[in-house]
Amino acid sequence: MDEVFKALADASRRSLLDRLHAKNGQSLNELCEGLEMTRQAVTKHLVILEEANLVTTIRHRREKLHYLNPVPIHQIGERWIRKFERGKLAALSELKRQLEKRDE
Amino acid sequence: MDEVFKALADASRRSLLDRLHAKNGQSLNELCEGLEMTRQAVTKHLVILEEANLVTTIRHRREKLHYLNPVPIHQIGERWIRKFERGKLAALSELKRQLEKRDE
DNA sequence: ATAATAGGCAACCAAATGGTTGCATGTCAA
DNA sequence: TTGACATGCAACCATTTGGTTGCCTATTAT
Structure with missing residues (x-):
């Protein structure tokens, strides 16, 4: 549970969750669009969200699709x-x- | 809302909320009991919780009593x-x- | 009056955090 | 096959954060 709170502590990560809430199943690059962060920064955030089990991913071809998990x-x-x-x-x-x- | 998430990000602060959930309306020194932190550290945490509106306080004599606010x-x-x-x-x-x- | 109690303020420090740049790998299309 | 696209990994940096120590103020009890 600790990881969940840590993950939610950052505004960038919360806005990523907002984006997934608006449109589920987006790829990394799709999630980067319009943000003022590097792709690598977004990657880091997504890893943290995944580890907190707030985001689930599946690979499809060369894309990694991200889904919001509301349970935590x-x-x-x-x-x-x-x-x-x-x-x-x-x-x-x-x-x-x-x-x-x-x-x- | 940002402050709420920041406030919840720390395990010490969450355990303070747990303590208030178990027994509402405790004073600073009461909340310090049994913790391995300095009183000043606890004070800092409580300030953060107050600013996030997760904790409300009232002064009674020289004691400051803390109450959990579940709304946020x-x-x-x-x-x-x-x-x-x-x-x-x-x-x-x-x-x-x-x-x-x-x-x- | 004076000691003990309850709390507040400020300076300082080590560790964690969010971000960057640079390079590497894997996969698809022409 | 070769270039473009999608993602991954690692080193590095500035800032934030959680904690400490030391001292100060206010209120209560003897």
């Missing part, structure tokens, strides 16, 4: 949120979402 | 987990919990 993220909440609190928190964020939506 | 933790899951995935993941971890319980 889901487990985070289970550590510090009691069961009876979940409902209230969910209701709270739904309310927040509605209020923000109203201002669009 | 709850928000993490909302970022990368689609609504339709939540049910499955919750079922999965419940299953896992049951299986682990069986081995006790």
Whole structure:
């Protein structure tokens, strides 16, 4: 679990997860597009995400495709949120979402 | 949100959250007990947790009492987990919990 | 009044981290 | 086969981070 938190600590890695959340199964070079980092930097980040089991990869031809794995993220909440609190928190964020939506 | 992830990245800080989850509203010195860190190190960690809004404090006499705030933790899951995935993941971890319980 | 308790501030240090450059390897297309 | 494309590996560097020590302030109890 330690690796998961370390992996999520960096903004670049979180934005890589965002990209995969938006479009799953991207190759390294695809994930590099539009970023101001070197490909090698992105590689390093992806390795860290893989080791944390937040990203799974499969090779297809010469490409390595990356997929987001939401399981470890889901487990985070289970550590510090009691069961009876979940409902209230969910209701709270739904309310927040509605209020923000109203201002669009 | 960046501060939340940074704050959660460190194992010492996570164990402080664990302690508050077990017993809410502890003072600095209470939180220091049994740890192999200096009080000043713990102070630094608590400041980081406060800035991330993961811990709220109130002063009572000369003591500063610390409380766990689960809201930012709850928000993490909302970022990368689609609504339709939540049910499955919750079922999965419940299953896992049951299986682990069986081995006790 | 004074000692003990609870906490705060600042300077300093070693280790970890995020990034770069340069080169190597494997695979596909013409 | 040969060049282009997709990825991998390693050395190196600046900055951040977690921790320490030393000293200071505020509040409580005797």
